[in-house]
Amino acid sequence: MATLTAPILDDISTEAARRLMEKQRRFFESRQTQDIEFRIKHLRALQDAIHAQEKTILEALYKDFRKSEFEGYVTEVGFVLDDLKHTLKHLRAWAKPERVGASLMVMPASAKVYSVPYGVSLIISPWNYPFQLLIAPFVGAIAAGNCAVLKPSELAPHTSAAIANLIKSVFPEEYASVVEGGVETNTRLLEQKWDYIFFTGGTEIGRIVAQAAAKNLTPTTLELGGKSPCFVDKHANLDVAARRIVWGKYLNAGQTCVAPDYLLLDKAIEQPFLEKMRATVREFYGENPEQSVDYPRIINDRHFSRLKSYLSDGDIFTGGETNAAERYIAPTILRNVDASANVMQDEIFGPILPVMTYSRLDEAIDFVNKRSKPLALYVFSENSDVQNTVLANTNSGGGCVNDTVTHLTVPGLPFGGVGDSGIGGYHGKHSFDTFSHKRGILSKPSMFDIKLRYAPYAGKLKWLRKIIG
Numbered sequence: 001m002a003t004l005t006a007p008i009l010d011d012i013s014t015e016a017a018r019r020l021m022e023k024q025r026r027f028f029e030s031r032q033t034q035d036i037e038f039r040i041k042h043l044r045a046l047q048d049a050i051h052a053q054e055k056t057i058l059e060a061l062y063k064d065f066r067k068s069e070f071e072g073y074v075t076e077v078g079f080v081l082d083d084l085k086h087t088l089k090h091l092r093a094w095a096k097p098e099r100v101g102a103s104l105m106v107m108p109a110s111a112k113v114y115s116v117p118y119g120v121s122l123i124i125s126p127w128n129y130p131f132q133l134l135i136a137p138f139v140g141a142i143a144a145g146n147c148a149v150l151k152p153s154e155l156a157p158h159t160s161a162a163i164a165n166l167i168k169s170v171f172p173e174e175y176a177s178v179v180e181g182g183v184e185t186n187t188r189l190l191e192q193k194w195d196y197i198f199f200t201g202g203t204e205i206g207r208i209v210a211q212a213a214a215k216n217l218t219p220t221t222l223e224l225g226g227k228s229p230c231f232v233d234k235h236a237n238l239d240v241a242a243r244r245i246v247w248g249k250y251l252n253a254g255q256t257c258v259a260p261d262y263l264l265l266d267k268a269i270e271q272p273f274l275e276k277m278r279a280t281v282r283e284f285y286g287e288n289p290e291q292s293v294d295y296p297r298i299i300n301d302r303h304f305s306r307l308k309s310y311l312s313d314g315d316i317f318t319g320g321e322t323n324a325a326e327r328y329i330a331p332t333i334l335r336n337v338d339a340s341a342n343v344m345q346d347e348i349f350g351p352i353l354p355v356m357t358y359s360r361l362d363e364a365i366d367f368v369n370k371r372s373k374p375l376a377l378y379v380f381s382e383n384s385d386v387q388n389t390v391l392a393n394t395n396s397g398g399g400c401v402n403d404t405v406t407h408l409t410v411p412g413l414p415f416g417g418v419g420d421s422g423i424g425g426y427h428g429k430h431s432f433d434t435f436s437h438k439r440g441i442l443s444k445p446s447m448f449d450i451k452l453r454y455a456p457y458a459g460k461l462k463w464l465r466k467i468i469g
């Protein structure tokens, strides 16, 4: 596999970034995006363009890291099309002002929450699901009536170029526009005063984004990473658990923000469960996963070397093979890992699964709670007491019981982190809400004007006390 040389110029100037943002701001101020029909028309056009350009996008994903057509469709293109369909179906209802009860103190009155767009938003994405993680929030931004500048990841250059062409084919630059580039470009963009910033990426870069946003008090969503634990209790259905964990861990070669990062395995089932995991890896990817058309590669040499260094942090139970020229790392399970080893300190973000064992569930829960709050948490058990104990005594952005990763496919569930794994959430209506300012307006008729609140106050307090109760 040839090493990629990024065809991306990282050279937007501060002035060019400012001009683009100002251009979008003028367009936003023309109020065209306030019109729901205008938004729907563009979302439909985006849907049509994705259908028309699907092949190009899937090829770009393959060129960037050998993502198979199946994974490319299910986790990127198909995911976004599903989100678009859901948004188009419900947008008119979501955008309606929501009537809420007015307090007795202000009666008669009507009170409504209006969802109004923030204005010009900046959406920054990482490389691991380079299409989904840029376009899904973008759908929310457009649905809510915003303009948007999109900054794809420079580490997936083919997908970045495909996205730039896609957006250009549907949106005028003043409505939505892609700025390709890397850290320099992002730094120039972050110097501007945006109305909203939506960032997906690593926790450390999230801090840089939050600091830049704080200078202008710009509201942000931060979709970050971390180490997502996966509990496997002795009461789990071991066959199903093995399949669902192997699938969620080695999907995209482990380069998934919500992949199970490490196992917390009940010692009583350590050997039989790990054997099932090894057999499942073989069932999914064959005797030699390097030959499997379904198994992707590591995004670049830096991440390949980082991941390779973790292989000596424990005993290899299965996998461990690497091929630097191909940036291939076999689906690997590591056991006898020390909690202080790098593989247990860093977010792994690759196809290496360390196994920590426990004798008592509360030890495993303590282990999780002593670390940063994870983006996802998984618990495999057929015993509802175990499920409830784990959920009630831990916190995470989201997660699954008896599954991995799939919680993010449910549009009704907000997808996001907590603590070091992020701030805010999106998907489905949550995306619309994320990109909408909730403006509360009280409307009173002038016909009645009850004098209770006006001075002089003498004798009025007792009536107010009666109303408040």
Ligand code: NAD
Binding pocket: 124, 125, 126, 127, 128, 129, 133, 151, 152, 153, 154, 155, 181, 182, 183, 186, 187, 200, 201, 202, 203, 205, 206, 208, 223, 224, 225, 226, 256, 257, 347, 349, 375, 416, 417, 421, 422
């Ligand atoms: P990253 O944070 O390095 O990069 C994300 C974006 O920030 C890119 O567009 C990049 O150009 C830009 N960037 C990088 N360094 C920067 C800097 N110093 N200043 C300004 N901008 C900078 O993340 P990545 O390596 O592309 O992706 C992996 C990380 O993203 C992992 O930590 C993973 O968990 C996280 N992630 C989170 C989610 C989620 O939904 N919560 C999804 C996918 C990935």
